[in-house]
Amino acid sequence: MIRKHITFYGYVQGVGFRWRARQAAHLFGCTGWCRNERDGSVVMEIQGEEAAIDQVILAIERGRYVEIRQMDVKTVPVTEERGFRTE
Numbered sequence: 530m531i532r533k534h535i536t537f538y539g540y541v542q543g544v545g546f547r548w549r550a551r552q553a554a555h556l557f558g559c560t561g562w563c564r565n566e567r568d569g570s571v572v573m574e575i576q577g578e579e580a581a582i583d584q585v586i587l588a589i590e591r592g593r594y595v596e597i598r599q600m601d602v603k604t605v606p607v608t609e610e611r612g613f614r615t616e
Contacts, residue, residue: 530607531577531579531604532561532575532576532606532607532608533574533576533582533603533604533605534573534602534603534605535572535573535574535575535600535602536566536572536600536601537570537571537573537597538570538598538599538600538601539595540594541569541570541596541597542569542571544593544594544595545593546563546595547563547565547571548615549588549589549592549595550563550573550589550615551563551614552588553585554613555612555613557581558577558578559575559581560575560577560611560613561610562574563575564616
């Protein structure tokens with residue numbers, strides 16, 4: 530089990546990114562959250578097995594209109610939580 534703090538840059542707001550993230554996180558058994566930032570990026574903290582987190586990111590990238598140009602990824606401490614929320 531790992532937790533990652535990821536900032537996504539590109540065409541990531543107003544394209545269903547957060548909705549798709551929540552659906553994929555549920556499908557692949559991940560927890561965490563994501564939110565839009567004022568600079569046009571999306572920040573996510575996601576927790577689960579590394580392969581499941583990779584699948585969530587792939588599912589988001591397959592979304593229509595989503596174009597991830599860059600990701601800044603940091604590993605952060607695992608926390609106890611349930612579900613995946615959008616802010």
